[in-house]
Structure formats: C-alpha cells, structure tokens
Amino acid sequence: MLTDSYRHKGMRKSLVRIVQEKGIKDKKVLQAIDQVPRHFFFEKAFLEQAYQDKAFPIGEGQTISQPYTVAYQTELLDVRPTDKVLEIGTGSGYQCSILLQLTPHVYTIEYNEVLFHKANRQFQLMGLSPFTFLGDGSEGLPQHAPFDKILVTAGAPIIPKTLLRQLTLGGKLVIPVGDTGLQKMLRITRMGEDEFTKEVFGNFKFVPLLGKQGWQ
Numbered sequence: 001m002l003t004d005s006y007r008h009k010g011m012r013k014s015l016v017r018i019v020q021e022k023g024i025k026d027k028k029v030l031q032a033i034d035q036v037p038r039h040f041f042f043e044k045a046f047l048e049q050a051y052q053d054k055a056f057p058i059g060e061g062q063t064i065s066q067p068y069t070v071a072y073q074t075e076l077l078d079v080r081p082t083d084k085v086l087e088i089g090t091g092s093g094y095q096c097s098i099l100l101q102l103t104p105h106v107y108t109i110e111y112n113e114v115l116f117h118k119a120n121r122q123f124q125l126m127g128l129s130p131f132t133f134l135g136d137g138s139e140g141l142p143q144h145a146p147f148d149k150i151l152v153t154a155g156a157p158i159i160p161k162t163l164l165r166q167l168t169l170g171g172k173l174v175i176p177v178g179d180t181g182l183q184k185m186l187r188i189t190r191m192g193e194d195e196f197t198k199e200v201f202g203n204f205k206f207v208p209l210l211g212k213q214g215w216q
C-alpha cells in the first residue's frame with residue numbers, strides 16, 4: 001500500500017504552482033491537483049517522477065496524461081457539484097479521481113481490460129466510487145445519458161455525433177480532435193435540441209481514441 005507522505009504533499013504543492021504558472025486559474029481545479037496523490041496511479045518504475053509535469057506510461061501502450069493537460073481539460077469542463085460527468089478513457093484513474101473532487105457523480109469508461117481492472121483496484125484502495133465501465137466509450141454511455149459534462153481523454157478523428165446526443169441542454173463536451181500526431185482541444189456546448197456551439201483551444205498530443213467512432 002502506498003503512503004502519501006509530507007514529501008509527496010510538498011511535491012504536489014510545487015506541481016500546483018507549475019500548472020498555475022502555465023495558466024490554470026480555477027481554484028477548485030488547483031485544489032483537486034493538490035489533493036489527489038498522483039503517485040498512487042504510477043507504475044513502480046516511474047514513481048519518483050510522479051510529480052513532474054509530464055505524461056508517463058501506465059502499461060498496455062497507454063499513458064497517464066500530463067498534469068497540466070488534466071488541469072486544462074478539467075478547467076474547460078467547468079464541473080459543478082451537482083453535475084453528472086462522463087469520462088471516456090479511464091486509463092490510470094487519475095483524471096477520474098480529480099473529477100471526483102468536484103462532483104460525486106462520475107461515470108468513466110475504459111476500452112482496455114487490463115487497465116480497467118487496474119484502475120478499479122486503485123479506486124477501491126482509495127475508497128473512491130465512480131461508476132466504472134469496460135467498453136467502447138467512443139459511443140458514450142447511452143444507457144446512462146444524459147450527462148452535464150463529457151470529457152474525452154484520448155485523441156479523436158472526429159466529434160462523435162452520438163456523444164453530442166448524450167449531452168443535457170447546456171451540457172459541455174471537451175474533446176481533443178485531429179490526426180494521431182496532434183489534436184486541437186475543442187469544447188462543444190449544447191444550446192438547443194440541434195444547436196451546438198464550438199470553441200477551439202490549443203494543440204495537444206493524446207494517444208488515439210479507439211473504437212467505432214475513433215481510430216479503427
């Protein structure tokens with residue numbers, strides 16, 4: 001069982017300062033980064049690097065996103081305490097744990113079975129209870145829709161229409177879209193039944209979103 005020592009807490013404070021200097025302003029997001037022990041989600045080989053502002057391998061060819069990226073996406077999502085949120089791409093479970101600091105209603109879906117079980121074990125050890133699913137999240141989670149917020153943590157080739165249909169009115173989808181090398185961060189807001197606004201933010205590099213609406 002991993003411990004969260006004063007040393008880890010100190011390194012987290014420095015990480016909070018780093019993401020703040022890079023432009024993250026939302027106090028609740030910064031507080032969440034400060035609260036969640038990122039090293040709990042790391043492979044043994046990389047434990048010492050857990051508080052660097054970098055992405056790291058988590059096995060199965062996947063990565064835990066860079067803390068700045070996690071903070072950036074979470075800030076764009078603008079999570080309220082009553083929001084029902086869907087995360088697509090559970091991965092290590094770190095981003096999900098950040099979301100759980102902001103609302104208790106978090107649904108998360110992972111495509112890779114090994115990572116799904118690993119993240120579930122970690123949630124259990126930490127006493128966290130998101131609703132977890134194994135499957136193709138590129139189609140969302142229609143049986144549990146609608147969601148106030150949907151966050152995609154893998155790079156998509158297109159904006160999946162099925163995800164737009166799973167937003168509440170006023171709901172937001174944050175998704176990196178582009179080719180496999182580079183994506184633009186998009187925020188889509190559902191304004192009406194068939195009315196959506198799109199905002200385009202900076203460039204990011206995510207592992208590919210797989211599945212029916214992702215990369216085949």
Ligand code: SAM
Pocket residue numbers: 062063064065088089090091092093094095096109110111112115135136137138153154206207208209210211212214
């Ligand atoms: N959010 C994760 C974290 O905090 O560690 C990082 C996500 S990692 C950058 C992307 C994840 O998306 C990988 O775990 C990958 O297996 C998953 N993924 C890719 N395609 C998916 C799909 N169609 N449905 C669900 N998960 C998918």
